[in-house]
Amino acid sequence: MKITINQIPCECERGESILQIARRNGIEIPTLCWHDGFPGQGACRLCIVEVIEGGRAKIVVSCVYPVERECEVLTESEKVRRQRGMILALLRKKAPDSPEIQALCERYHAPEIERFLPETGSRCVMCGLCVKACGELSVGAIATVNRGVEKEIATPYHEPSSACVGCGSCAYVCPAGAIPVQEMEDVRIIWGKTFSLVHCQDCGRVIGTAEELAAAAKKSGQEPDTLCADCRKKMIALSFRHTYGEIHR
Amino acid sequence: MQIAKEEIMEILQAYPQEQRYSLAILQDMQRKYNYIPREGMEALAEYLGCPLSSLYSMATFYKALSLKPKGEHIIKMCDGTACHIRGSARLRDGITRLLGIDNGETTPDGLFSLELVNCLGSCALAPVVVIDDTYYGKMTVEKLPGLLDTYRRGENT
Numbered sequence: 001m002k003i004t005i006n007q008i009p010c011e012c013e014r015g016e017s018i019l020q021i022a023r024r025n026g027i028e029i030p031t032l033c034w035h036d037g038f039p040g041q042g043a044c045r046l047c048i049v050e051v052i053e054g055g056r057a058k059i060v061v062s063c064v065y066p067v068e069r070e071c072e073v074l075t076e077s078e079k080v081r082r083q084r085g086m087i088l089a090l091l092r093k094k095a096p097d098s099p100e101i102q103a104l105c106e107r108y109h110a111p112e113i114e115r116f117l118p119e120t121g122s123r124c125v126m127c128g129l130c131v132k133a134c135g136e137l138s139v140g141a142i143a144t145v146n147r148g149v150e151k152e153i154a155t156p157y158h159e160p161s162s163a164c165v166g167c168g169s170c171a172y173v174c175p176a177g178a179i180p181v182q183e184m185e186d187v188r189i190i191w192g193k194t195f196s197l198v199h200c201q202d203c204g205r206v207i208g209t210a211e212e213l214a215a216a217a218k219k220s221g222q223e224p225d226t227l228c229a230d231c232r233k234k235m236i237a238l239s240f241r242h243t244y245g246e247i248h249r
Numbered sequence: 250m251q252i253a254k255e256e257i258m259e260i261l262q263a264y265p266q267e268q269r270y271s272l273a274i275l276q277d278m279q280r281k282y283n284y285i286p287r288e289g290m291e292a293l294a295e296y297l298g299c300p301l302s303s304l305y306s307m308a309t310f311y312k313a314l315s316l317k318p319k320g321e322h323i324i325k326m327c328d329g330t331a332c333h334i335r336g337s338a339r340l341r342d343g344i345t346r347l348l349g350i351d352n353g354e355t356t357p358d359g360l361f362s363l364e365l366v367n368c369l370g371s372c373a374l375a376p377v378v379v380i381d382d383t384y385y386g387k388m389t390v391e392k393l394p395g396l397l398d399t400y401r402r403g404e405n406t
Contacts, residue, residue: 142302156304
């Protein structure tokens with residue numbers, strides 16, 4: 001199947017999302033709640049594009065819009081730009097303290113709106129990527145709590161979670177830098193809980209928290225890691241050299 | 250209030266150990282205790298093998314579930330359009346004066362909780378007050394003390 005995005009013809013499969021097709025063809029569409037590991041949340045609405053199908057134009061959310069038939073896609077039309085600017089302006093009211101959102105606002109010329117008060121001190125845009133990452137990669141220690149304007153991301157009872165292993169996946173995927181992590185020499189503090197860090201036995205680089213490594217080992221049924229990814233590769237290479245001998249060219 | 254583990258297990262074991270029953274189980278707990286005790290929520294997470302966070306998320310999302318202990322009798326006061334026009338605000342003040350509680354609060358003796366609700370679908374009876382599951386239509390501030398007394402004396406349980 002073939003569609004055009006900004007007049008560029010793109011090969012695609014039926015059912016692929018427009019965002020995926022655009023990314024594959026090097027066409028930029030801004031996103032916040034998209035992560036390659038957790039695609040298609042459709043929460044931030046930043047990836048809106050205009051789709052022209054059978055002479056009718058409509059705005060769709062490209063990360064969750066599957067291509068069904070040939071169409072023309074515009075990622076930077078006047079309408080898209082105006083609406084995207086408004087979405088960003090509203091997100092900025094929700095998360096005025098996030099430099100990431102601020103940068104996007106400047107880049108996409110978000111208008112200033114006076115009608116709403118900014119939620120001072122907030123960096124979170126409630127995209128839910130952290131909850132997804134924690135649930136699928138880790139232990140499900142955080143979730144959305146309450147509803148409507150009071151909705152927030154939190155641990156049960158707002159207490160340090162007994163389930164949390166301190167892996168930091170939530171902070172890593174967060175597009176707005178909203179989850180505070182403090183990392184010192186030997187400890188990591190996240191969600192109000194302090195974890196001791198494990199260092200690589202060879203190079204001394206941080207490889208994770210003791211709880212995180214234990215949880216991963218339990219899942220895989222192997223001993224917890226003691227080396228970082230690079231040192232592990234080096235070790236495997238060494239054992240290869242030992243087995244097969246050095247290859248000289 | 251001390252909550253017996255056996256009692257909680259009894260509620261849990263009425264359902265298969267599948268996450269899709271979590272809301273039904275939480276509702277059963279709410280019905281039995283008038284709130285979701287923390288012990289209950291933790292036992293449920295263990296029973297279903299699901300994260301506590303997802304249950305906490307559910308319990309805080311639904312208005313029908315409460316994490317704080319509620320009174321023995323729950324007064325639902327309708328503040329929908331019809332009831333509002335017919336003076337539900339006066340009734341609310343009346344309750345606050347008589348019991349010292351406002352929306353979402355519980356009396357210190359644990360007897361009454363007040364909840365403002367939006368519409369009970371009984372607009373012809375406006376203003377409506379529902380105590381536990383009994384509807385009292387065309388309510389007035391004058392009728393309130395007598396009505397509350399019948400609950401205090403345990404005549405309406």
